[in-house]
Amino acid sequence: MNLKSHSLFATIIILSFFLFLSFSSQAAKGGKKISSDLFGLFFEDINYSADGGLYAEMVQNRSFEYNPTEQKTWNPFSYWEYVAPGFSYGRINVETTAPIHPNNPHYVVLDVEHIGHEAKYTGISGVGIKNSGFEGMVVKANDKYDFSMFARQLGNEPVAFTICLQTLKGKILAQTTVSVAASDWKKYSATLIPSANCDTANLVILATNAGKVGLDLISLFPEKTFKNRPNGMRADLAQMLADMKPRFIRFPGGCLAHGDGLGNMYRWKNTIGPLETRKEQRNIWNYNQTAGLGYYEYFRFCEDIGAKPLPVLPAAVSCQNSGDTWRVGGTGQKALPMNEMQEYVQEVLDLIEWANGPVTSVWGAKRAAAGHPAPFNLQYIGIGNEDKITPEFEERFKMIFAAVKAKHPEVTVVGTVGPAPDGEDFTKGWKLADDLKVPIVDEHYYTSPEWFISHQNRYDSYKRNATEVYLGEYASWGNKLRNAIAEAAYMTSLERNGDVVRMASYAPLLAKKDFTQWKTDMIFFNNVKINPTPNYYVQKMFSANQGDYYFDKVILKDEKDQNLAASCVRDSKTGDIIVKMVNFGNAPKPMKINLGKFGSIASLAEQTVLSGEADAENTLDNPQKVSPVSSTVKVGKSFNYSAPAMSLTVVRIKTKK
Numbered sequence: 001m002n003l004k005s006h007s008l009f010a011t012i013i014i015l016s017f018f019l020f021l022s023f024s025s026q027a028a029k030g031g032k033k034i035s036s037d038l039f040g041l042f043f044e045d046i047n048y049s050a051d052g053g054l055y056a057e058m059v060q061n062r063s064f065e066y067n068p069t070e071q072k073t074w075n076p077f078s079y080w081e082y083v084a085p086g087f088s089y090g091r092i093n094v095e096t097t098a099p100i101h102p103n104n105p106h107y108v109v110l111d112v113e114h115i116g117h118e119a120k121y122t123g124i125s126g127v128g129i130k131n132s133g134f135e136g137m138v139v140k141a142n143d144k145y146d147f148s149m150f151a152r153q154l155g156n157e158p159v160a161f162t163i164c165l166q167t168l169k170g171k172i173l174a175q176t177t178v179s180v181a182a183s184d185w186k187k188y189s190a191t192l193i194p195s196a197n198c199d200t201a202n203l204v205i206l207a208t209n210a211g212k213v214g215l216d217l218i219s220l221f222p223e224k225t226f227k228n229r230p231n232g233m234r235a236d237l238a239q240m241l242a243d244m245k246p247r248f249i250r251f252p253g254g255c256l257a258h259g260d261g262l263g264n265m266y267r268w269k270n271t272i273g274p275l276e277t278r279k280e281q282r283n284i285w286n287y288n289q290t291a292g293l294g295y296y297e298y299f300r301f302c303e304d305i306g307a308k309p310l311p312v313l314p315a316a317v318s319c320q321n322s323g324d325t326w327r328v329g330g331t332g333q334k335a336l337p338m339n340e341m342q343e344y345v346q347e348v349l350d351l352i353e354w355a356n357g358p359v360t361s362v363w364g365a366k367r368a369a370a371g372h373p374a375p376f377n378l379q380y381i382g383i384g385n386e387d388k389i390t391p392e393f394e395e396r397f398k399m400i401f402a403a404v405k406a407k408h409p410e411v412t413v414v415g416t417v418g419p420a421p422d423g424e425d426f427t428k429g430w431k432l433a434d435d436l437k438v439p440i441v442d443e444h445y446y447t448s449p450e451w452f453i454s455h456q457n458r459y460d461s462y463k464r465n466a467t468e469v470y471l472g473e474y475a476s477w478g479n480k481l482r483n484a485i486a487e488a489a490y491m492t493s494l495e496r497n498g499d500v501v502r503m504a505s506y507a508p509l510l511a512k513k514d515f516t517q518w519k520t521d522m523i524f525f526n527n528v529k530i531n532p533t534p535n536y537y538v539q540k541m542f543s544a545n546q547g548d549y550y551f552d553k554v555i556l557k558d559e560k561d562q563n564l565a566a567s568c569v570r571d572s573k574t575g576d577i578i579v580k581m582v583n584f585g586n587a588p589k590p591m592k593i594n595l596g597k598f599g600s601i602a603s604l605a606e607q608t609v610l611s612g613e614a615d616a617e618n619t620l621d622n623p624q625k626v627s628p629v630s631s632t633v634k635v636g637k638s639f640n641y642s643a644p645a646m647s648l649t650v651v652r653i654k655t656k657k
């Protein structure tokens, strides 16, 4: 051993000694190591969460791909209108003969014959199309909006365009021009800067000279997206999610992932690459998904907010509820034929290479080409979503699981155990997981607040050092304060069992008012406003206050009263001790906090309380009716607390280092 390696060896020994000291001091104080990925988010494209929601695109049906299988009244020209102001005239068609890309087959052809005089009120004339967005477009005075369209000249002459934003009455808010002069599909871009605020603007694209052109993928984005990302997220909604400091995000959905029949499964490869090459499709919730918010954007968003990505891929079977609608007629779960399985397994492995592989690998190169040469550090991958545990499912799951384990032992597979907290699929799913030693399985339950209160001991008896739990979807039925507080009580039990519950996420996350398929959701929104429910605040109070060690016997309370719950964790990064106290009852209740085991603590702490009337809920017009109140409070080694009726209290205490 030379001098250099001697000193390296010594450093390692000293470091290990200090690590041991810090670990053993945690242990001596009775701390139990718990998951540091406990609370995260589950994003599903349900309730118009993606297009028309989190994805900031303002043009609806931008690629003319809407069709009647999505909604009976839809067609490729839905949400568009033919316009010819100033007594202009021409013709319009939707065509498919020479598209930009086979994945994007429809486009509009404008055949302009005559441009009239300038229309009186608007001062414009021409032949073109108008888009009404998702119930109108919200624009702000002096902000910048990025317009783009793909176009090709089909006649002999180049065609000049006026692009404008108009109010519903036709007043021009912003205007610019582009000129189409290439016979191949080409992207044309311009910036629009509105002169006034408007919540219901329309986008108008007008040819201003005679000629023939094809148009496709017509897009308008605010420049102010979350973190100013191009093709990014609606800033206010994304910020609400970022504020929760989630440790992970599961995406792109539950039922949406395994899809409505085999042809409708969410195939990640269709959602990456240039937007014009992505494949739009009906989603299981009966509307169109552009895939503009695709895998690249999901991974980028996770990175932007410091959350680990948890993509969920179908286990090569479709949703068992497939076809229970007017569309298909009841097909149930379908499995990919065995002769397609090799290719499908490869598709799963390719995702891992796309996320983590070097830029020199086939799929890593595609990630780099999209603008992210560094790996995304994918750690978890979900296979299947609350599938029926049939022999077909089992056969396919085993193949995928074995392949991931063999090629990527560094990636943790999350399996699935049906849609309910018990029952046939739950039992069969757990048996399979035990047999295969699947690292984590995904449990789901939507039920009454009373169920959450009376099942707080659910995970106390789960086997340790075996398959862990991801509680991937849960919610009590409703968005009143009492629902949220019942969930809070249950979440203290998730912390207590954080040595077997690795992750948990409330569901569904987002819901556009009047466009919902699921009644109870975490955040409601319209184009202008956001309504964070009491459930959101509970999730945020837990998620932004996670720890990695759990301590029992810190909070003394009436143990026989099921309405009372509490937990205490410590975040070893900051050293902070976090105490959470829940009262689901209708009268204040005493609790005693004993911090004796934690050494020196600061005398002032940050306290946040969510409380109110049991039936209180927030609305878009009154989003703060039920919201947490924060203050600085005095704390000591031991102090009393009166937990208000129907409340969650979080106290965050600094320790002196």
Ligand code: AHR
Binding pocket: 044, 046, 253, 254, 255, 256, 385, 386, 419, 444, 473, 507, 508, 518
């Ligand atoms: O969260 C809504 C749906 O509930 C999910 O798509 C599905 O996994 C569950 O049944």
